Amino acid sequence: MIVLEKRPQPSQAWSMATPLIAVLATMFFGGLLFLTLGKNPIEAIRTIFYDPLFGEFAFYYRPQLLVKGAPLVLIAIGLSLGFKAGIWNIGAEGQYIMGAIVGAGIGLAFYPLEAWYILPLMVIGGAFGGWIWAMIPGILKVRFGTNEILVSLMLVYVAEQLLASMSLGLLKNPEGHGFPGSRNLNDYASTNGWIDQNVGMHWGVVAALIAVIFAYILLNRHMLGFHIRLTGDAPRAAKFAGVKPARLILFTLGMSGALAGLAGLFEASGPAGQITIDFSTGYGFTAIIVAFLGRLHPVGILLAGALMALTYIGGDIAQGSLGLPAAAIQVFQGMLLFFLLAFDLLTNFRIRLASGKVA
Amino acid sequence: MKLTSLFTSAAMALGLATGVMAEPTKVGFVYVGPVGDGGWTYEHDKGRQAVEAEFGDDVETTFVESVAEGPDAERVMTQMVLEGADLIFTTSFGYMDQTINVAKKFPNVRFEHATGYKTADNVSVYSARFYEGRAIQGMIAGEMTKTNIIGYIGSFPIPEVVRGINSAYIHAKKVNPDVRFKIVWAYTWFDPAKEADAAKVLIEQGADVILQHTDSTAPLAAAAEAGNVIGFGQASDMAEYTDGPRVSSIIDNWGPYYIERTKAVMDGTWETVNTWDGIGAGMVGIGAMTDKIPADVQDAANALKASIASGEYHPFTGPLKKQDGSDWLAEGEVADDGTLAGMNFYVEGIEGDIPN
Numbered sequence: 218m219i220v221l222e223k224r225p226q227p228s229q230a231w232s233m234a235t236p237l238i239a240v241l242a243t244m245f246f247g248g249l250l251f252l253t254l255g256k257n258p259i260e261a262i263r264t265i266f267y268d269p270l271f272g273e274f275a276f277y278y279r280p281q282l283l284v285k286g287a288p289l290v291l292i293a294i295g296l297s298l299g300f301k302a303g304i305w306n307i308g309a310e311g312q313y314i315m316g317a318i319v320g321a322g323i324g325l326a327f328y329p330l331e332a333w334y335i336l337p338l339m340v341i342g343g344a345f346g347g348w349i350w351a352m353i354p355g356i357l358k359v360r361f362g363t364n365e366i367l368v369s370l371m372l373v374y375v376a377e378q379l380l381a382s383m384s385l386g387l388l389k390n391p392e393g394h395g396f397p398g399s400r401n402l403n404d405y406a407s408t409n410g411w412i413d414q415n416v417g418m419h420w421g422v423v424a425a426l427i428a429v430i431f432a433y434i435l436l437n438r439h440m441l442g443f444h445i446r447l448t449g450d451a452p453r454a455a456k457f458a459g460v461k462p463a464r465l466i467l468f469t470l471g472m473s474g475a476l477a478g479l480a481g482l483f484e485a486s487g488p489a490g491q492i493t494i495d496f497s498t499g500y501g502f503t504a505i506i507v508a509f510l511g512r513l514h515p516v517g518i519l520l521a522g523a524l525m526a527l528t529y530i531g532g533d534i535a536q537g538s539l540g541l542p543a544a545a546i547q548v549f550q551g552m553l554l555f556f557l558l559a560f561d562l563l564t565n566f567r568i569r570l571a572s573g574k575v576a
Numbered sequence: 577m578k579l580t581s582l583f584t585s586a587a588m589a590l591g592l593a594t595g596v597m598a599e600p601t602k603v604g605f606v607y608v609g610p611v612g613d614g615g616w617t618y619e620h621d622k623g624r625q626a627v628e629a630e631f632g633d634d635v636e637t638t639f640v641e642s643v644a645e646g647p648d649a650e651r652v653m654t655q656m657v658l659e660g661a662d663l664i665f666t667t668s669f670g671y672m673d674q675t676i677n678v679a680k681k682f683p684n685v686r687f688e689h690a691t692g693y694k695t696a697d698n699v700s701v702y703s704a705r706f707y708e709g710r711a712i713q714g715m716i717a718g719e720m721t722k723t724n725i726i727g728y729i730g731s732f733p734i735p736e737v738v739r740g741i742n743s744a745y746i747h748a749k750k751v752n753p754d755v756r757f758k759i760v761w762a763y764t765w766f767d768p769a770k771e772a773d774a775a776k777v778l779i780e781q782g783a784d785v786i787l788q789h790t791d792s793t794a795p796l797a798a799a800a801e802a803g804n805v806i807g808f809g810q811a812s813d814m815a816e817y818t819d820g821p822r823v824s825s826i827i828d829n830w831g832p833y834y835i836e837r838t839k840a841v842m843d844g845t846w847e848t849v850n851t852w853d854g855i856g857a858g859m860v861g862i863g864a865m866t867d868k869i870p871a872d873v874q875d876a877a878n879a880l881k882a883s884i885a886s887g888e889y890h891p892f893t894g895p896l897k898k899q900d901g902s903d904w905l906a907e908g909e910v911a912d913d914g915t916l917a918g919m920n921f922y923v924e925g926i927e928g929d930i931p932n
Binding site: 284398493498538543 | 669
């Protein structure tokens with residue numbers, strides 16, 4: 218009989234190994250799924266994981282990895298700070314939208330003026346938009362003890378309505394023939410967030426890398442980072458160590474909101490180019506997967522973000538060239554999180570074969 | 577070396593002999609929803625299948641479904657170009673800027689963007705005059721309603737949708753002066769849950785006819801549940817509801833256009849065009865009417881359809897006033913395409929404001 222035995226201490230080795238095993242298991246079972254759909258599994262896996270990096274058209278797909286991965290990493294870094302401390306911001310998607318609206322709104326307000334200070338102001342606006350949206354669940358939790366999971370999630374839907382209203386009203390392009398959507402920010406030098414489109418570089422990529430470094434230093438070298446980790450690992454000890462929960466809640470929620478807002482602004486000023494009804498494509502939710510896939514560790518998140526981006530880009534290639542349905546790709550991506558959580562069990566438990574007799 | 581050249585000359589000879597190009601023409605389709613949505617994307621995919629059926633081995637089609645409007649769309653289009661596409665149909669309004677961007681980079685590839693207004697040397701736009709179908713739908717709805725309340729599920733308050741509401745209202749009002757429209761904005765093209773909620777709200781408010789400008793069958797399902805409520809198939813025939821609430825439908829028929837444009841690429845005669853076709857050209861179809869519609873109403877509807885198809889009657893013919901009471905079209909005057917394309921006002925009699 219197989220029994221699970223709790224490890225006295227979480228296994229460091231398993232903690233490192235589970236993401237890798239999860240990826241391999243996903244490849245295997247995903248391959249089976251593709252096989253049952255009548256596709257060559259080896260070819261499908263190769264198309265998803267290998268072609269974007271080393272295939273014939275890798276020169277185009279590699280930069281796209283930056284475009285797709287940057288917002289995921291930026292948001293996931295923010296979320297990981299809260300998650301580490303047991304503070305669950307599920308509404309990054311809403312904060313992402315609000316950052317984009319506020320930041321892009323500032324840029325559009327200056328139209329048609331061109332000036333060097335517009336983009337920096339938009340960046341500040343983006344961070345502010347996300348921050349203020351995250352402060353709502355933050356303050357409600359601190360003052361009234363509401364559940365931040367529910368409040369932050371519900372605010373996503375409010376933000377989506379606001380996005381629709383902005384695309385159709387206040388921020389609508391006056392020269393857009395009555396169609397929804399703002400002016401294209403890429404068309405104006407002062408609001409264009411691209412550094413070099415051909416290599417996929419925009420300011421959001423830079424910000425994501427800075428965020429990784431910043432988070433690493435914060436968690437490993439700073440008192441606040443220690444408090445975050447302590448609160449997550451041992452809440453009672455944290456109290457004795459003088460951690461003020463309210464401050465920690467506001468800091469982590471605010472930080473994750475600000476980073477999500479920045480991701481939204483950079484997306485709006487770069488790859489997306491405009492605020493439209495369909496601006497939000499789920500980065501805020503996918504980033505939750507990325508944060509866990511990366512073990513809530515800054516470097517892990519960087520790698521996980523790249524991996525997620527790879528499955529998205531490779532998935533679209535597989536659709537186009539192999540005729541795999543989109544739903545199969547989504548199941549494939551879902552498997553990744555599923556296996557990660559399943560194998561995660563081995564970090565805290567070990568499997569033992571016990572004699573079948575039970576007293 | 578010798579062997580290769582032998583093969584090459586053989587292939588060339590074969591090519592000359594049969595007059596067929598060795599390489600099939602590659603056509604890509606970018607879809608905004610899943611091919612199984614039963615509405616908008618489903619019909620575009622039927623158009624793609626029609627292209628395959630027409631040209632067989634001379635054509636190779638690919639598609640990517642559920643592509644988000646924005647940077648993802650640009651990547652998917654580029655991916656198709658890299659893999660050798662000669663012609664790409666981008667089938668959602670929100671792909672407009674992305675289509676233009678990618679087209680700029682690849683001047684030798686042709687693009688066709690649905691429902692947009694930006695063209696280029698290698699970008700055509702096409703759309704259907706759905707409002708012609710709406711006129712017939714409105715007429716049937718006006719005749720059929722007993723509560724005199726018609727519910728309308730709007731997607732987004734854009735000219736396309738506003739035009740449909742106006743057209744349906746004008747023709748409902750013509751046959752039933754007491755008719756009122758209740759409009760709910762779902763702010764989505766495809767979200768079965770939201771669409772069902774919208775339908776339920778309208779039914780609770782007394783609507784016994786539901787018109788929809790969203791793509792799923794959820795409103796019909798909600799109507800079926802309520803009983804005594806009728807609806808129409810949208811974008812696709814939605815024939816599975818024929819025994820239930822569906823009394824007719826507006827069908828988008830893209831096949832002929834896709835075949836024609838693919839043929840143009842094959843023949844080297846492709847040019848930038850701005851196509852806006854309706855019932856007459858076969859781009860808009862009216863699905864079979866069920867027995868729930870009385871025979872005389874069916875006859876009247878068919879007569880209206882025939883007069884629109886022949887060009888004898890235009891659904892926006894004066895006298896018409898705007899909602900605020902100001903004059904729009906004088907007696908006998910017909911709306912021009914420019915006004916229709918950017919329509920952002922209700923006609924007189926519709927209650928409520930267009931949100932913005």
